[in-house]
Amino acid sequence: MDMNFSAEESAFRESVRAFLKEDLPHALAAKVRDGKRLDKRDYLTWHAVLNARGWLAWHWPVEHGGTGWTPVQKHIFDEECIAAGAPRIVPFGLNMLGPVLIKFGTEAQKRTYLPRILNDQDWWCQGYSEPGAGSDLASLKTRAVRDGDHYIVNGQKTWTTLGHFADKMFCLVKTDTQVKPQEGISFLLIDMDSPGITVRPIVTLEGEHEINEVFLEDVRVPAANLVGEENKGWTYAKYLLTHERTGIAGVAFSLQSLDHLKQVARDQKSDGRPLAENPLFAARVAQVEIDLMAMATLNLRTLCAAAAGTAPGLESSMLKIKGTMIRQEITDLLRRAIGPYALPFVPEAFDEGYNEAPIGPDYAMPLARQYFNMRKLSIYGGSNEIQRNIVAKQMLRL
């Protein structure tokens, strides 16, 4: 047992830091740190910077343009990027679809789509959830019926994150209704320009537009866009949701926001002293920091086990539960730290170019909004209740 990073790993961390210092655009990092809205261009800018360095598809195998990094290197990279204020890498093409195509796609699909993902020629979105199929995803109703060398797709998808930016959607559809729900699902790649597709915005509780509904009416999809075998889509969908463990615990996000929380608590006043010195508040911050230290170690244990090939995959459920609880706790403390200044709601302040003075301290304005937005962490990607069911059934055999 050695709880320290190796010399190679530390050197790797230094090289990532040097890269970020040099190549991450300052204006972009400032936007992220100030909680401003990011537009499509911002994400594309960051992707291009990473791609130029060969670090965009860091999860992929080397032969497809990936990095071949160890899980610990991936973790270090993630941590440094978030600490430096880099935008997140939009996951749909790179982290979700890419690995599925690499494992299950045809040679033609790999040749066509993987380079286009790397070069940001296609922005992908995810067509999984439906109004009637949330936690019970397998009960989805969107139908795909074979018609010659096409499928005709009809149905409705929802919670489609950044779908309004998307060129293409990977989509779960029903191709057989006569069998068990999980056995009649297929995985289709759909062009968002296809006739019959309508994207409608969903405004979230904090007043932002990030997610969408997607309506599909008699959409013709070439049969060549089927990934893997017909009716085997559930296997690919599950692979997509569980194969990537590095980020699921959100350790890097939590470390960064804990650091932010401490800064805010040093600046805010309580009875004339820094809030950080208030024993009650200090205790709450310490408590979550202790949880996070253990969590970060649990995450690394899992990553190393994955590297050794012994992790069965259920750890990702445990990491998701604990990781999201900690992230949500930190956003709750951030909201509480700013006291009455949690109240002001000035949506235009998050636009680029807004230059009126902030209401209260400049760091206060995004915090209540982030607290409400982060409620999604324990709902999406398989709610924490579903994750507990998975652990209970498959790990504990209850």
Add this chain to the structure above:
Amino acid sequence: MDFELSEERRILRDTAARLFRERYPIQARHDFAASDDGFSRALWTDFADLGLIGALVPAEMGGLGGAGVDIMVVMEEVGRGLAVEPFLASAVLGAGLLAEAGTAAQQAQIAEVIAGTRLLAFAHGEPDSRYALSEVRTRAREDAGGWILDGRKSVVLNGDTADALIVSARTGGDAADPDGLSLFLVAGDPEGVTRRGYGTVDGGRAAEIDLVGARVSAETCLGTAGTAYPAIERVIGRGVLALCAEALGIMEVCRDTTLDYLRTRTQFGVPLGKFQALQHRMVDMCLEIEQARSATMLAAGKLDAPRAERERTLSAAKNLIGRVGRLVAEDSIQLHGGIAMTWDYALPHYAKRLTMIDHQLGDADHHLERFIAFSKAA
């Protein structure tokens, strides 16, 4: 002991409930919140006509009640309706301060507040004061038979539309000293007063107010200069009770909405409510809301008790409401899932208001500390 409402208060409650049910659908609420005033002046007049504003003000001041139980009855319905009208700012705090500390001439304005024709706001909080009641850095100095005010007031509830502000300022003592505090009734924005209004996360309105050499007359001072702290504490106490009751109304809507969803939303071929893990969370939510109701009733009953007992009970209620409020807001969203993350669904707006109540007049931690302090004193 008697935990039942009197006939009169049942009528008051039913009147309020009917008005909100019939005139306050969620879309109307969004429209009121988005309007320039941030609330409906027409409905404010109707609330006045039906006695809902007067019920928050003591009878000897021209009101219709003003006891703890009156505040509780009205504000619970305000919570259930998710109303954005200035019940707290103008009626409980504004009229409350005039009643507690005002001169006879100033108290004569209470009638207009009750009639809904005059709006007040309490400009007390400051950028670094957080929730501390006596921490006031705004200064008032005597000059030529009047007063000159200098300072900044932050997150003043309904401070943008108020016809008059009640401004706390220091005429003596150090930054956190309870002695040396004074209140000034400032109408019509004299030179040197600027207000910057904005919307709040919960659909309300507030303002940042700058006072730079603002000259006001001697008659604007409420009561005797330097002695305002006890009145501030009593009125903030009434505000704390009002917020607790509002939170209760909100929590019951969250509970009922979530329960209804668990009964009707089907996944895995059964209603969500058939899953034991969700049943138990729903039971815990109900249990905690009953705790919150009990704490609020206790605080309502002690509103006129001697200081230490009153303040200790109010802080107990606000602490419990803060803790239970977070549980109810977060769990009602979680038990719903994605639908409760959307603007078009009513529930998250209740959850947001419930959360923001913890940011007004002291959060759970502030009242925990206060409870400990007053328990030592009791």
